[in-house]
Amino acid sequence: MTPALLGALIEARAHRRPAVLATRLADGSQHLLVEPVGRGMVEMDPRLLDAARTAVRTDRSGTVMLADEEWFLQVHLPAPRLLLVGAVHVAQALAPLAGAVGLAVSVIDPRQGFATEERFPGIPLLRSWPDEALATLGIDSRTAVVTLSHEARLDDPALDAALASEAFYVGALGSRKTQAARRERLRAMGHGEAAIARLHGPVGLAIGAVGPQEIALSIVSELVAVRRGAALGTRLPAP
Structure with a gap:
């Protein structure tokens, strides 16, 4: 790899x-394609660009054959993270559990105590x-956002930002009654039904969880299902 490619x-x-x-295996020629893949590379073989986009989407490195040329595509993705x-207590249980499944966790709360x-x-x-914090x-x-505070002054601005973003998962703790009121506030903020349908609320899989540890387990389970495209990660809109 050249210094220029390494720097990029x-x-x-x-x-x-x-x-x-x-990397073209025949001669070692290399190109670095940065998301959005193909930006500024109009001279690139469109088949290589398509293969690179597929590699990013599937998070899978490997060899592809394009015409009579063999290429190795090595994917470099940012670490998945959970904000x-x-x-709160659920966050205390959730943070280490999420870290154990490979998510980089950060906790946001202006309350010093x-x-x-x-x-x-x-x-x-x-x-x-x-x-x-989310703007910073x-x-x-590759980011998931979960709100746990039960305080609209904290949760709503975070959900507003998350639903307007490319976050792969957005979740909010709270009862169905709380979720209904929250969805009305999000509509008032200008979010359409497609955006609101992305919200996992009540957050986590319905496993009958009781207590912070089990709730954390249900949230991590749903996060993994969504990341891996499993059916369990699909939630019907709340009534």
Whole structure:
């Protein structure tokens, strides 16, 4: 890999942009295709661009044959992450469990008494308002956002930002009655039915969870199902 390609790859990683390193096996010629794949590369073989987009979508590196040329496509995707709004008991159980399945977790809560290192050892804490924190972090297609605070002043701005983003998962803790009121507030903010249908609320799979640990398990299970495209990750709109 040339220094220029390495520098471009490092920059893509720093900005959480998916990238594909395409290597022609016959001669070692390389191209780095950064998401949006093919940007500024109008001279590139469109078949290579399509193969790179497929590799990004499936998160799968491998060899492809294009005409009579064999290419190895190496996918570089930003680490999947989970942004938790509300440093509550469920968040304390959820953060380490999500980390165990490969999600990089951050906790957002401006309440100093909740967001402490003692309650969340080793977890990055952002003690600012959710809309400010999410704007700083950025929400991409490798990001999940879950609100847990039960306070509209914290949860609603976070959901507003998340539903307007490419987040692969958006969830909110609360009863069906709470969810109905929340959806009405989101409509008032200007979100259409397609955006609101993305909201997993009540959050988590319906496993009869009781207590923070079981609720955390239900949330992580649904997150994994959505990431992997499993049927369990599909939720019917709440009545």
